[in-house]
Amino acid sequence: MTFLLFAEQMLNGLQFGIMLFLMAAGLTLVFGVMGLINLAHGSLYMIGAFAAAAVAGATGSFTLALIASLAAAAAAGALIELTVIRRLYKRDHLDQVLATFALILILSEGTRWVFGSFPLYLDVPSYLSGPVMLPGGIQYPLYRLYIIGAGLLLAVGLFALIARTRIGIQIRAGEADREMIAALGVDISRLYTLVFALGAALAGLAGALVGAIQSVQVGMGEPVLILAFVVIVIGGIGSIKGALVGALLVGMTDTMGGVLLPRVFALFMDPSAATTVGASLGSMLIYILMAVVLIMRPSGLYGST
Amino acid sequence: MTRETYINAALSLLLVLVPFWAWSTGQAYILTLCTKVAILALAGVGLNIALGLGGLVSFGHAAFFGIGGYAMGILASHAQTFDPIMDWPILIEGTKSMPMIWLVAMLASALAALLIGALSLRTSGVYFIMITLAFAQMLYYFTIGWPAYGGExxxxxxxxxxxxGLNTLVPVQFLILSYVILGLALLFSARLARAPFGLALSAARQNADRVETVGIAPYRLRLVAFVISGAITGLAGALFADLNRFISPTMFSWHTSGEIMIFVILGGVGRLYGPVAGAALFILLEHLLGGVSDYWKIFLGALLLAVVLFARGGLIGTLAGREVAHG
Incomplete structure (x- = not known):
C-alpha cells in the first residue's frame, strides 16, 4: 500500500472520528449530567440533516442550511426534553431505553410522513468542492478538510465552554452533585434543558455536515447512534475527554480496519475471499475493540467507577 | 387465585379461541399471525428470564434469536442440497428434522450466551446494556459479510x-406445535421462578450484597440465567425462521433486540404472561394499524411511550395491580 493511500485513509478516519465526536459529546454530556441514556440522539442527527437539506433546497445557501440544522435540532431537542425526557431522569435505564426507542419510532416515521421515503440530497457548495493539494502530494477533498476543521473548532469550543464558562461550571457541578447545585440556587431543570438542546444542536450539525457527503434519509441516524454509543462506552460514559479519544479511536479503527484487513487477508487467502472476509471483520472490529476495552476496564477508558 | 391468574387464564383462552375460530372459518392468514405471536412470545419468555427475574437489561437478545435462525438455515440448506456441512474430521450432514434443529439451535445459542454472558456480566448498568448490544452488532456485521449463507x-x-407425525406445512399443525412449545416454556419459566434458583436470582436482582453475604455468588446465578434465557430465545429464532422459511441478518439487528424487549415491557416485566400479552398486542397493533396507515409505527411509538410513562408494569401490571408474580 502506498503512502498516499495510507495518508488519505488516515484523514478519512480523522474526519469520521470528528463527526462521531460531535454525536458522542451530546450523548455523554446528557448521560453525565442527567444520567439518561438517549437512544433518540440519532433522530436529532437526522432532523438536523433534513432541516439543512430543506433549507438548502429553498434558499441555495449552505451557511443558512447549517444554521437551520443547528436551530432545528436544538428546538426539537428542547421540545422532547420538556415533554418527555424530563419525566425519565428518575427512572431506571430500562425505562429510558424503551421510552427513547419509542421516540425513535415516532420521529423516524414522522419524518418519513413529512418528507417521504426517498432520500434528499444536500450538495456541497461550489466554494468547498473539489480536491486540494496537501503537503506531501496528497490530494484530498476540500469539503472533508472543512469538516475536520469545523469539527476541531467545535471540539475546542466545547472544551472551553465546559472548562471556562459559568454554564460549564454548572454542568460539571451537575455531574458531581445535583442536589448541591440545586440547593445553591441553580435552576436545575433549565440547565438540563440547555444541556440537552446543546447536545441536540451538535448532533444536528453533524447530521447536516455528513448529509452533504451521503444522502439524507430516514434511519440515517441509527448506524451513527450505535457507533456514538460505542464511542462513549469506550471513552467512559460522562467524560468529554473520553468521548474525544473514543471517537478518534473508533473512527480510525473503522476506516483503517476496512482498508487494511482485506490486504492483510490477501496475504494468505485468495483475493475475492480476502475482500469479503476482511470487510466483514473490518466492520466487526470496533465492536471487538469495545468488548476488549470493557473487559479490561469495565467502565471505559476515562470513566469513573 | 389472584387477579393475575384470572388474566392469564383469560389470555390463554383468547389465544386458543382466536385460532379455533380462524381455523373453522378457514382463515389461514389469522392462523399464521397467531403462530407468529406464539413464537415471538417465546423469544420474550426467554428474555424475561434474564430481564424480569435477573434484572439483566440485555439489549442484545437478537444475537440468540439470530443464532437460532441461522442454525435452522444452515442445517436445512445443507439438507436441501445434500451437501454435508463438513466431512472432516467427522461427517456432519444437514437435517430437515425440527427436533434436531431445535436441539442445535438451543445448544448453539446457549453456548453463545455463555461466552457473551461471561464477558458482559463483568460490567453492570449502562455498560451491560451497551456491551450486549455490541456483541449482537458483531454477529450482525459478521452475517452480512458471510457470503456462504446469503450474506446481506x-x-x-x-x-x-x-x-x-405432523405435516408442518398445514398452518394449524405448525400453530399447535408452536403453542405447545410456548406452553412448555411458560411452565418451565413459572417453575424456575419458584425454584430455589429462581428465588436466589430474584434476590440477587433486588439486593446483590445480601445474596453475597449468605454465600451465593450473584455472578454465577446471573450467568446461568443468561444462558437459559439465550437458549429459549434461540429456539424462538429457529421457529421464526421456519415460519418465514427465510433467514437474514435482520434477525441480528438491534431493532430485533428492541422489539423483543418491547414484547416484555408492553406485557409487563417479570410477569409470567407478560411476553405473551406484549407479543399479542404488538402483532395486533401491527395488523390493525398497518392496514390503516403506512406510518403505523408512530402510533406504536406513542403507545409504548404512554406505557413507559404512565402504565408502569405494562398491560398485565395495569390490569392485575402492583403485586408482582415473580417476587
Whole structure:
C-alpha cells in the first residue's frame, strides 16, 4: 500500500472520528449530567440533516442550511426534553431505553410522513468542492478538510465552554452533585434543558455536515447512534475527554480496519475471499475493540467507577 | 387465585379461541399471525428470564434469536442440497428434522450466551446494556459479510422442516406445535421462578450484597440465567425462521433486540404472561394499524411511550395491580 493511500485513509478516519465526536459529546454530556441514556440522539442527527437539506433546497445557501440544522435540532431537542425526557431522569435505564426507542419510532416515521421515503440530497457548495493539494502530494477533498476543521473548532469550543464558562461550571457541578447545585440556587431543570438542546444542536450539525457527503434519509441516524454509543462506552460514559479519544479511536479503527484487513487477508487467502472476509471483520472490529476495552476496564477508558 | 391468574387464564383462552375460530372459518392468514405471536412470545419468555427475574437489561437478545435462525438455515440448506456441512474430521450432514434443529439451535445459542454472558456480566448498568448490544452488532456485521449463507440478502428455505407425525406445512399443525412449545416454556419459566434458583436470582436482582453475604455468588446465578434465557430465545429464532422459511441478518439487528424487549415491557416485566400479552398486542397493533396507515409505527411509538410513562408494569401490571408474580 502506498503512502498516499495510507495518508488519505488516515484523514478519512480523522474526519469520521470528528463527526462521531460531535454525536458522542451530546450523548455523554446528557448521560453525565442527567444520567439518561438517549437512544433518540440519532433522530436529532437526522432532523438536523433534513432541516439543512430543506433549507438548502429553498434558499441555495449552505451557511443558512447549517444554521437551520443547528436551530432545528436544538428546538426539537428542547421540545422532547420538556415533554418527555424530563419525566425519565428518575427512572431506571430500562425505562429510558424503551421510552427513547419509542421516540425513535415516532420521529423516524414522522419524518418519513413529512418528507417521504426517498432520500434528499444536500450538495456541497461550489466554494468547498473539489480536491486540494496537501503537503506531501496528497490530494484530498476540500469539503472533508472543512469538516475536520469545523469539527476541531467545535471540539475546542466545547472544551472551553465546559472548562471556562459559568454554564460549564454548572454542568460539571451537575455531574458531581445535583442536589448541591440545586440547593445553591441553580435552576436545575433549565440547565438540563440547555444541556440537552446543546447536545441536540451538535448532533444536528453533524447530521447536516455528513448529509452533504451521503444522502439524507430516514434511519440515517441509527448506524451513527450505535457507533456514538460505542464511542462513549469506550471513552467512559460522562467524560468529554473520553468521548474525544473514543471517537478518534473508533473512527480510525473503522476506516483503517476496512482498508487494511482485506490486504492483510490477501496475504494468505485468495483475493475475492480476502475482500469479503476482511470487510466483514473490518466492520466487526470496533465492536471487538469495545468488548476488549470493557473487559479490561469495565467502565471505559476515562470513566469513573 | 389472584387477579393475575384470572388474566392469564383469560389470555390463554383468547389465544386458543382466536385460532379455533380462524381455523373453522378457514382463515389461514389469522392462523399464521397467531403462530407468529406464539413464537415471538417465546423469544420474550426467554428474555424475561434474564430481564424480569435477573434484572439483566440485555439489549442484545437478537444475537440468540439470530443464532437460532441461522442454525435452522444452515442445517436445512445443507439438507436441501445434500451437501454435508463438513466431512472432516467427522461427517456432519444437514437435517430437515425440527427436533434436531431445535436441539442445535438451543445448544448453539446457549453456548453463545455463555461466552457473551461471561464477558458482559463483568460490567453492570449502562455498560451491560451497551456491551450486549455490541456483541449482537458483531454477529450482525459478521452475517452480512458471510457470503456462504446469503450474506446481506439472506437465505430462503423452500420447504418447511418436518416434525415426526405432523405435516408442518398445514398452518394449524405448525400453530399447535408452536403453542405447545410456548406452553412448555411458560411452565418451565413459572417453575424456575419458584425454584430455589429462581428465588436466589430474584434476590440477587433486588439486593446483590445480601445474596453475597449468605454465600451465593450473584455472578454465577446471573450467568446461568443468561444462558437459559439465550437458549429459549434461540429456539424462538429457529421457529421464526421456519415460519418465514427465510433467514437474514435482520434477525441480528438491534431493532430485533428492541422489539423483543418491547414484547416484555408492553406485557409487563417479570410477569409470567407478560411476553405473551406484549407479543399479542404488538402483532395486533401491527395488523390493525398497518392496514390503516403506512406510518403505523408512530402510533406504536406513542403507545409504548404512554406505557413507559404512565402504565408502569405494562398491560398485565395495569390490569392485575402492583403485586408482582415473580417476587
Amino acid at each position: 440478502d439472506g437465505l430462503s428455505i423452500y420447504v418447511r422442516n418436518s416434525f415426526p
